Amino acid sequence: MVFEDLREFIDHLGKTGNLRTMDDEVDPELELTYILSEEERIGKGDAILFNSVKNSQIPAVGNLFSTRERMELILGGSPExxxxxxxxxxxxxxxxxxxxxxxxxxxxxxxxxxxxxxxxxxxxxxxxxxxxxxxxxxxxxxxxxxxxxxxxxxxxxxxxxxxxxxxxxxxxxxxxxxxxxxxxxxxxxxxxxxxxxxxxxxxxxxxxxxxxxxxxxxxxxxxxxxxxxxxxxxxxxxxxxxxxxxxxxxxxxxxxxxxxxxxxxxxxxxxxxxxxxxxxxxxxxxxxxxxxxxxxxxxxxxxxxxxTTIVGKLWHEDVIMGKAIERMFLPLVRIQIPEIVDMNTMEEAVFHNMVVVSIKKRYPGHAKKVMFAIWGMGQLMFSKIVLVVDPDINVHDRKQVIWAMSTRIDPSRDVIIIPGTVTDSLDHPASIMNYGSKMGIDATRKDESEGFMRPWPDVLDMKQEIVMEAQAKREKLRP
Ligand SMILES: Cc1cc2nc3c(=O)[nH]c(=O)nc-3n(C[C@H](O)[C@H](O)[C@H](O)COP(=O)(O)O)c2cc1C
The missing domain is CATH 2.30.110.10 (Electron Transport, Fmn-binding Protein; Chain A)
Known part of the structure; x- marks a missing residue:
């Protein structure tokens, strides 16, 4: 369904129990956005229509995009x-x-x-x-x-x-x-x-x-x-x-x-x-x-x-929008960088500060090639840290990502720093606005083609036949 205008969307949210209406007077100075923020933090992320805003005759509405389900409703399907x-x-x-x-x-x-x-x-x-x-x-x-x-x-x-x-x-x-x-x-x-x-x-x-x-x-x-x-x-x-x-x-x-x-x-x-x-x-x-x-x-x-919306510390509706963008644009990113298996623009890193990609690595230096491609592509150019992992790592599982990042790199070999490059305007630690550095971390497994002459250890994994039987026996342990 395509919403004709904002009013039709709000009416739909009202009919489906996703809208709260506030008739108490609220102050647009700090109070209104705080209420929106708390609804996202501890409520269920409902949209809120403020009918009475101090010093204004016009109602304000916020939290329009604050859940994944609502984002899908707006898009008319899943971002994927x-x-x-x-x-x-x-x-x-x-x-x-x-x-x-x-x-x-x-x-x-x-x-x-x-x-x-x-x-x-x-x-x-x-x-x-x-x-x-x-x-x-x-x-x-x-x-x-x-x-x-x-x-x-x-x-x-x-x-x-x-x-x-x-x-x-x-x-x-x-x-x-x-x-x-x-x-x-x-x-x-x-x-x-x-x-x-x-x-x-x-x-x-x-x-x-x-x-x-x-x-x-x-x-x-x-x-x-x-x-x-x-x-x-x-x-x-x-x-x-x-x-x-x-x-x-x-x-x-x-x-x-x-x-x-x-x-x-x-x-x-x-x-x-x-x-x-x-x-x-x-x-x-x-x-x-x-x-x-x-x-x-x-x-x-x-x-x-x-x-209106609240911009500030995580988590707010911009995270829902950002994740929808990531999922929707991944197939397009893959047209130019087909070796990318999956990508996580990390919300804890405010999206642009850290991107994790898993790749199907085929040749020496492949992880670095992917880093440079990301730094050259549209708004992905803002990615301050690009971490490249193998496809056995689920890029959305923080535990797996940190495990790979810490166990698959030799820092002096696998971390590159590119000085004097583009930064997002919101990159506060850069000494000069819009100008700073990037870090690429190659956490893919290495082999002799990249000068790694030791055998790479196998990842621990259990035999599937054992898993089935042992699981059945373990279930019996339950009272
Ligand atoms: C709530 C919100 C506020 C934003 N504020 C700004 C802003 O002040 N300046 C900016 O350059 N981008 C801002 N952005 C991001 C841009 O809208 C986004 O990068 C967009 O793709 C820019 O479009 P353009 O490439 O056509 O300029 C904001 C995004 C959101 C969701």
């Missing part, structure tokens, strides 16, 4: 199956395919790829007389946060060179009722396009959507290569064409089902201090200079909902 569907799209027909059946299959899969664009929102939306961010229940999450932050914005931009669209999720600090920060990291799509505007000394149109159907919101987070349109991606997953509308004051399109749209611009010559902000890493991201977003116009749906 969707990953295989995406992989299948680029499969060359083999001898068993008739061209007709393959063509029909492709038509079905690509039916939603091209968005429909119309020129106006229709009567469901109105243009606000005044730009006033103060209307919205925008939260402050942590005591030392530099202010209130929009945490689930869909930021839409367009490359002035190619005309290609981009939609990313980048937090926005409220500076005043008409101005926010624009926290796109230097490696991300929005920042790349901004540089192209800077080179042409042009203002950059930006549209920000607060609230759309949940699949569109997820698509903004998905690590798509630049040049792949998030709206088409959303259309492929849902097999339904996305409905978009042309902006009023910006040369951009945005979802017709938007709850709130902020139209405005970024002047590439302007920056302002943004932060601090309690981040996914569990630390406050430091203050830094970031672009500024000026809002020219606000368009609102009738009775809009404002979506």
């Amino acid at each position: 199956d969707i990953g295989l569907r995406l992989q299948n799209l680029i499969r060359v027909p083999d001898d068993t395919d008739s061209m007709i059946s393959r063509g029909l299959e492709m038509m079905k899969e690509l039916g939603g790829v091209k968005p429909k664009i119309s020129s106006s929102m229709g009567s469901s939306h109105r243009t606000m007389e005044k730009v006033d961010l103060g209307r919205y229940p925008i939260c402050k999450t942590w005591p030392q946060d530099g202010g209130n932050f929009i945490t689930l914005p869909l930021v839409i931009t367009r490359d002035p060179v190619t005309g290609q669209r981009n939609m990313g999720m980048y937090r926005m600090q409220v500076f005043d009722n008409e101005t926010t920060g624009m926290h796109w990291h230097i490696h991300k799509g929005g920042s790349e396009y901004e540089q192209n505007y800077a080179e042409r000394s042009k203002l950059m149109d930006v549209a920000v959507v607060l609230g759309s159907d949940p699949l569109t919101m997820f698509s903004a987070v998905a690590p798509l290569p630049n040049g792949i349109d998030e709206f088409s991606f959303r259309g492929i997953i849902s097999r339904k064409r996305m409905e978009l509308v042309r902006g009023q004051t910006v040369d951009l399109v945005y979802p017709r089902n938007s709850e709130i749209v902020l139209e405005g611009y970024v002047d590439p010559s302007e920056t302002r201090v943004e932060g601090p902000f309690g981040d996914h890493t569990g630390y406050y991201s430091l203050e830094a200079e970031f672009p500024v977003f000026h809002i020219k116009k606000i368009i609102e749906k009738d009775k809009p909902l404002y979506p």
Whole structure:
């Protein structure tokens, strides 16, 4: 099922017992996000609709993505199956395919790829007389946060060179009722396009959507290569064409089902201090200079909902989204690095700080080849530590991973450090923002092809015939 908009999704959660509604007044300063966080920590991860937020007439809703089951509901299937569907799209027909059946299959899969664009929102939306961010229940999450932050914005931009669209999720600090920060990291799509505007000394149109159907919101987070349109991606997953509308004051399109749209611009010559902000890493991201977003116009749906999330120490809904991304994109990663058997972007390491991959090793140096491939691939380039293990290790079992890491390496031979390379903008220990080092750990078994001249010991394992019989006898021990 594809949810038409955020309201339909919330109604569905209400009907299926996955929504709590809070009518008590809550404070957007620290209190609202704390309640969301506690529901995730000790509750069952229900979404919460806050009907009465202090100083705002507009309800806020959070914990939209906070369970794996809900993520599957949003995606319309398991991330694994969707990953295989995406992989299948680029499969060359083999001898068993008739061209007709393959063509029909492709038509079905690509039916939603091209968005429909119309020129106006229709009567469901109105243009606000005044730009006033103060209307919205925008939260402050942590005591030392530099202010209130929009945490689930869909930021839409367009490359002035190619005309290609981009939609990313980048937090926005409220500076005043008409101005926010624009926290796109230097490696991300929005920042790349901004540089192209800077080179042409042009203002950059930006549209920000607060609230759309949940699949569109997820698509903004998905690590798509630049040049792949998030709206088409959303259309492929849902097999339904996305409905978009042309902006009023910006040369951009945005979802017709938007709850709130902020139209405005970024002047590439302007920056302002943004932060601090309690981040996914569990630390406050430091203050830094970031672009500024000026809002020219606000368009609102009738009775809009404002979506929010809590960003901070583990575990929050970003972990559920991150794991869905890992499972969905693994089949695509395998197209370029087919020797990868499985991959775990570890949530304890905030995903980008440590990735464990098991590989089918075939030749000397193979583990290092995989490390370099990972460091060269999309947002996997942020992986600070890459640990490569053999396929007998389950990469999702921390005990097995640590066993392999500690028993299969000789550190001076198997650990490589690459200085002077890319880091995620959130890599706090790097001496220079966005610039630091990487560590690769090759915990695969070695043999003479890699200069290891001793015999490699066998792994302890019991004979299967013994296991069956002994197990039956052991069962009898039970009273
Ligand atoms: C809740 C949340 C907040 C995020 N905040 C930021 C942010 O402030 N800056 C940033 O660069 N990425 C942020 N991200 C990650 C990006 O949305 C993600 O990397 C996305 O793929 C970027 O899209 P792009 O490659 O099209 O730029 C956030 C993700 C989530 C789930």
